[in-house]
Amino acid sequence: MHQKSKNLSALKLMDNATLFSQFSTQSKKGILVIYSNQIFSLLKATWILLILFIQKFSKLSAISLTYMYLGIAVVLVFFLVRAFLIFKNFQFKIENNHFILKKGIIKKTNIEIPFDRIQNINFKQNIVQQIINVYEVNIETAGSADAEISIKAMTFEQATALKNSITIFDKANTKSEVEIKEKPLLEIDFLALLKVSITENHLKSLLILIAILIGFFQQLEQFFKGSGNDELVDNFISENSSAFQTSIFIMLFFSLLLVLVGLISSFVRILLQHFNLTVFIKNDTLEIDQGLTTKKSIVLKKNKVQHITISTNPLKKILGISFITFSQAESGISKEKKQEIIKIVGCKIAQISAIKNLLFPNENLNDFDKNQVDSYYKSRLYLQGIFVLSLINLGFYFGFQNHLIFWINVVLFPVFALLIETKFKKRTYLFSEDLLQINFGTIETHQTILPFYKVQCVSMQQTFFQARKNVADLVFQTASGKIKIPCINSTEALKMYNFALYKIETSQQSWM
């Protein structure tokens, strides 16, 4: 994609410094992008009203119709003017290794971000942006949430020039950035994506779909409440639930349907997010391009990655694929706006080791022994399991009047026990001089790798009962969240605690 222009812009690198030295607006097409975004969010908020309006369309008199059209026209024009003003007031420049942005029509905002605070620069294209061939550039920082910057429309040349002038502010990197490795580390075609989606956690996809649908129906319900339709639905349900025998067939049919829906929804989800996934390794960065309707290009700086998690499940294991999740520093202030998770799906073993090699060169954890957590962890899991089981039984007791239902425990108990045993068996950890690896998971298998020097603070927790068994929980607080090793021998925990502190305090590397 745009290889030629990429090289061209690389040649034009020299001009970058002067390119953004004055305040400039984004590409004029940006008005269109902002406008379409506004209209889209307006439609999203009022779509039910619109449907109602169309339903009642024939009943409206000619005069009120004219008013309606006039109103719509006023709204459309208002948003056009607003889009223009937003565009006009959105200006940015680069000065002394700072990105400076001023924006706001009435409430003026000035943002200044030093380059070394910038976590990553992502390109994005939704459908509108794809049609008019502009790129959205998102600048993400660690730290305050209002410093997140989104430039809605830039030409590819402008966007790369901006990216280059931000990422290559120190001379040392400049040279190597020009020699772009053309061959991607990873390219996932349609067939491989199919493999990935078949082996996904379909239950999760189904739950996501259900969550979306519930939100959708709740919105509908609020509008149609009391219109008499409720009764119809209730009648339908009561009619069909009366016959128990037929309901078994219906349940079977539904579970089959659910499996199918789960499969399809995972496929659609994977396809939308990861279509045409390509990963490049360029010097110290990973570039990830993907997406169907919204194309995204993420540039991941090596030293901004706090820890990685390599995950697989039994099905994926058979096909020899797993996915990698990259955790970066969270912007601590806004909890509700979770940062997007950066994920590479469908990695083969060779690619995983290439990525590991990029992030943690000269490190090989395979030579070290796995340490199992203490069996206290297992007893804790069993205790929790018994608690959940008794809750389920209590639910059965009140839900069904039939005592035969308790026979289901004959199935449930072994399943619980099996899950707990595997969960305990997978809970291991190992570490070398610089890296800590934690393995966990029940059905899926996760492997988190964390360099000691990225840890922000260490803590050790011990309950009264743990103290009697001489075990403790160890918690490593990183900029991207907590990493916990539960229930390990107290003396070993203390040793690791001290060792981690020693590694952090003697490390010269900066954690971001």
Added chain:
Amino acid sequence: MVNSFENIAVISFPELPENEFLSIEKKYLNVIYINFFILFFASISVVFLVDFTNIINISAFSFWIYIALIIAFTIQFLILKIGFSKRKYLVRSKDISYKSGLFFMKTTTVPFHRIQHIEINQGPFSRFFNLAVLIVFTAGNSSDDLKIRGIKMTDASKIKEFISTQIDG
């Protein structure tokens, strides 16, 4: 295969000296008591008011509510009193540690390198006893950082001063 501990034991690294931890100021126990009794009398009077004005009819079992409250607060009081001696802190040349907890023990250490900023707070009662709260913030998740309640104001500023010079240097 190499056992990580065996391998790493070759290099020596300093240990957290358990016996060098400093207790927080005894006077802080007074602040804890004041806060405790304010809460205690507030809850008792809420129950009393509800009972007296009959907003919700609880007269049948109001006696048991009082008993439950008193038992709960007595237990809480004992935990606070005995647990107080467990609250300890330690400032070393490169990090700061705090530990606390009677039934849920927790030790936390923050290396100076990783500190984003430090805050000193003083509540109204603490001000009376000339005590302060020292809060250390690190990057990322700010909920679980280090918080030392009940050290002398002068000590708090000294520690803050010391850490600030360490961060810069």
